[in-house]
Every structure is written in C-alpha cells, then in structure tokens.
Amino acid sequence: MKYDAGRARAIAAAAIRKAAQAKNNPADLINVAIEELLRLRLELLGYSTLEDLATSIGAEVNATIFATIPRQMGEAGRARMEALLVVGPDGKSTFNLAEEARPAGHLAAVS
Template structure:
C-alpha cells in the first residue's frame, strides 16, 4: 500500500500546529452565521461547522474518530459553545443532510462512480509515462479537484493505482517481448543463468566502469560492444517513455538474477 503521506491526499497530521489550526479550521463570521441558520441545537451547530471546515481542508468528509480533539476544541471555542457540547447527531439522516448542505455550499458533487471513472482515466494516461504510485494518485487527485467531485477513500485510489499501473506495465512488457527476436530472448535468458561461483552475466552487465586507463578503456569498449550485441535496444524500446525505461532499469539494477529470472518466466508464460 502506498503511504498516504507521500501523496497530495490530505489527512490530519499527527501533530497539529497552532498556525495550521487557525489558518484552516477557524470558521468565518459568515460561515458561523450560515451554520446557525441551518441547525437548531448546539451539538448540530458544532457538528455542521466541523464538517464544513474539515471538508474544505480535506476534500472529503472525515470520520468522527479521525478528527483530532484539538480541532474539535478549536471550532467549539470559535462558536463560543460550552465545553460539554459534543459534535453528535440525533440520527444518521441528520448527518447526511449536513453533508448535502456542505456539498451544496462548496459546489462539490458526490458521484462515486463518476469519480472512479475520472480517476481511472487520469491514472491510465499518466501510467504510460509515470511509474511511481504517488505520482499516479496525485494526477487523479488533481483531476477530481478540477471536476469538483468529493474525493474517494484513499484505499480506493491506492487499489486503482496498483491495478492500472500493473495493466499498463504489462502492456509495455508484452510490446517489448514481441519485438525481441528468438536470438534476443536467448541472450537475455543467458544473462540470468547463475554459474558455479554464484555469479551470472547479469552481474557482468551491471559492473561499473573502472578507473580510466588505456587498457581499461579497451576493456570497457569490449564490454559495451557485448552489451550492444544483446539486442537492438533502440528498436525494442521505441516509443516507450524515457521515464518508464529509467524506472524499469532502476528496478532491474536493484534485483538479482533469481528475482529477474522469476519475473521473466512469468512474463514469457503470459506472452
């Protein structure tokens, strides 16, 4: 699961700074007057004002247990309510009516199906050039904000990202596989064969250049010639975003021959 802190999806911080508290959760005089007009008890007044301020900050409705007590206390003081007043609802119907009021005031629609479609389209388009999960989630968040839609749960976006990124990457891998000749595939498979000493040609492929000297330069030239002979990388990777290639290369560099052999085997079976 992607860490929510690495994305633009807003959550309450573990430690609420005083500046943030006053900047984002202080209701204006007009907002307090609006909330008083829409409610008939102190509890409902506090609940509606909290729902409004949290929605403005998060782009979604926070669960009661999610709202930090310091935020509740701050809004309570702004409304000049007694310490015993809690943001509670007489019934679920009242809570839903408050959500409708907040959405209407903020000009935001609640359309889960539409939100998922927009998020999926944005992620799919971005996944052809971006490979990091937070980047894809952030692209979806931006599109949902532009569409003035209430945000889905983070778990929904995270699950969508994982599925979509896997599908797009699978299509990229299949494209590369089809472009490889029989000889190319044989040479790639040979890279992953681990010899008696526990080494493979993959280790040879990853080996960095040594310090410059004429003899080492000739060795490096021979090494590059061997690498270029593995396959025609320009033809095989044509049309694939450089950012995706760089990310895939980084993942391959961090893996060993056994991991890549299992990945390669799974790809050949799908192909």
C-alpha cells in the same frame, strides 16, 4: 463540489491509466487522479478507493508494457538476454563478465 461517485471513479481511473504509461509509483498515480478530480470540481474519492485504483490499474498497465518487451526483442534478442544469465564453471555469468569489463571509475565522471 459535485458528488457523483460513479463519474469520479471513472475519471480517476482514466487519469491513472494515462499516467501509468509514464509513472510507476502509486502515490504519483493517486496525485494525478486527485488533481483531475479537483480540476473538474468533483468530490474526492476515499483514499482506499484511489489506492485500489492505482494499484490495480498500475499493475495492469505494467503487465501490458512488460508483455510487449519480449515481442519487440524477437527470438534473437530473447536468446541474448537469457544467455546473460547462464553461469559458467567459474561461477560467473556473461552479465558478470560484462560488468567486470567496464572501465574503473566509470561512475566517477557523473559524481
């Protein structure tokens, strides 16, 4: 195993950034980084370093993903989503009404 903390940190960060596109659990991101460091035969970084990388990079990637959603929805889509949260005089929102309209036992088919 080679000791090159700077290179190991850069490789772990790149592996976490790539994995964070599809994974959200910090433990999964840490495992991806460890696998990549082992594959390249580099000495492992400390757990707290890997945890900090997974947390900060994961949050950064999530923020980027979340920011793209409203842009892709457009004005009409955002208005429809916001309308789901408006509560009427009966104390129910459009979302509640949609949930109530689902057929009874709709989950029974998958259990």
